[in-house]
Amino acid sequence: MLVETVRIGVAGLGAIAQVAYLPLLDRRRDLFRLAAVCDLDREHAEWFGHRFGVPAYDDPERMLDAGGCDALLVLTSGSHGALVRAALERGLWVLSEVPLGYSRAELSDLPDAARLMVGYMKQYDPAAQRLLECLHEAGGPEVIRHLCVTVLRPPGRTQLLFAKPRGSHPSPARLSRYADADERSISAALGEEAPKPVRRLYAEVLLEGVCLELSLIRMFTGAPASVDHVAVWPAETYPPSVEASGALPGAGRYGLHWHFLTGYPAYHQTVALHHEHGSFELSFRCPYLLNTPSRLLIRSRIGTTERTLVFEDVAEAFERQLVAFHRFVTQDERPVSGLAEALTDIAVAQRMIRRYAEAAGEPVGGECAALPAGGG
Template identity: 55%
Template sequence: MHVRIAVAGLGVAAQVIYLPLLARRRELFEVTDVCDLDPAQAESVGRRLGARWCADPMAMLDRGGFDALVVLTAGTHGALVAAALERGLAVLCEKPLAYSQAEARALKNETRLMVGYMKQYDPAVRRAVALLEGRTVRHLDVTVLHPTGEAQLAFARVRPSRPSPTALGPWIRADEEALDTALGAAPAPIRSLYSGVVLGSLCHDLALMRTFSGPPATVEHTAVWEGPSIEVGGALRQGRYSLRWHYLPGHPAYRETVSVHHEEGTLELVFPSPYLMNAPTVLTASSLDGTTEVRTVHRDVSEAFERQLEAFHALATEGTAPLTGLAGGLADIVTAQRIIRSVAGPAIGGEAHDA
């Protein structure tokens, strides 16, 4: 079944990833509508694709004429996702789902929602899940080395979106209101750490943790230092975890290493920059054969984002449940708030105080 799809937000993710992949999979999707708060950006992309264009996502939803929505806008996504689900659309929402638990808990028709954690669909991750079956994770260790976005996108010709302050104003106010709900009167650096780092990037690793071992049972240790860098540690259901995320502007390349240690060996995944399409994640599986350590390396050039879109098509046409829906997205918000409470201390307000 052909799915008519609208895209809200025409920045980096749309230009480098989603629009090229949707064009690649024309047998599954037809892009009928595009939207960006920058009217010139919306018109330029719309004309190029032969799609209707709009500078107001809510007006696009009211106009209708499509079956599904991909949400690629900045900031919290709660209000836009809620409006799309209320209209019966299937929704693929890039992370984070929302800034507050309240926004997520208010969503209706949640069986039509997919949260965009493409790394869960990476062929290396799916193989690792299969290799882990029946085994207990003793320790999960993650290190992310994150250079500037400009460095990761040096190969791409991205046209930045430049919405006016007037167009941005209501959405910025919605972000601030959601952060007030989530964190109370937390200072700006804490808000930035929560929205930009934990929910903006580290959430991918929270999703991988859920994939391999379930949400963390505790957040026992956090440290934040210049950069920023953040370190988080605690207990899994039957083991421990350590997460380290470093913003390193001059680092030569994005690199994410995830090591999963179980009682019979180790699975190590090394992820390249997500903007490099069809660049394989390398999975190295170590095990024992008699007295010999065996290391098997797996590389698959299938694109994780493309597999995610295939899963979204199955959700839109057949109701097939995604790997992360509302429950998983909400679990990551709660974990993010626990991390911030550990950083800021018991004086933190909002939902994080009791997360």
């Protein structure tokens, strides 16, 4: 049977587009045909348009209105809500990287949201998928006593030294329109009174970074049932370290530790799930290094022997996510995360920011104030 080729447009030509998505779309020409590219920096967009032999635009809605695409890949900076809405209104299928939006109101009443897939690529990592299978064999999420996530994250420029991505430099005037819309969405989430450090923590750390870890927690055990504790430190450093803990939907608890470390040698992430009879330990390296193997350690006991099984796979998570998106478009196979799941993660991030604001004596309002800080 012939595989349908999906014509896809790419909005946003920053580092993640250059290092991961564009090379993988080129690799998977059996599934996708790049149809158009867009970036607010016209010269930057035209450079990639010439490289790939496709039309280039500096306005995403102009690209959508020009037609020729079945689907849109949204990789722009800031909130993706308005562009996702515009693409869905035109009948396109959409794969959006995070942040999908900064407020739940921004994403309300999205037209034809059944065509939307949200890109949490670690959910498609082969080791993460294997952990999910092993967890089911062990008895399911309810057997987990504790889930611990630790992220050690150096600056993006350090992680990208090997790639030397081309820079995009749109004019401040072009950016201001989108920045103003982002601020309105953040105000809807946190209230006008929320101070700038709290707004940045919410938008740039929780919804652009920590939400990727929340997506893994949600996939393995369900979204956190409570946010009991949040700490942010040191006060003079941005981005800071973030620590959060609370209850899982079952009897277990979670701890999340996210550290931005300016001089750290390389990106490392571990996800450990401990249960009565053993542990699952998942480790990730730099996401920008394609086909770098992730590792799953499975610890158990047989008689008097402690047994450790090691599972590694070089299959690329970003590529597996694109393959899943193709199945979504051509076979209507539901993705791991869509609008409902993204809204769940946004709500958890809002509970985290409320818990932090309460402890720090900072004012917050909006959607955040309407949610219980500790519960679901």
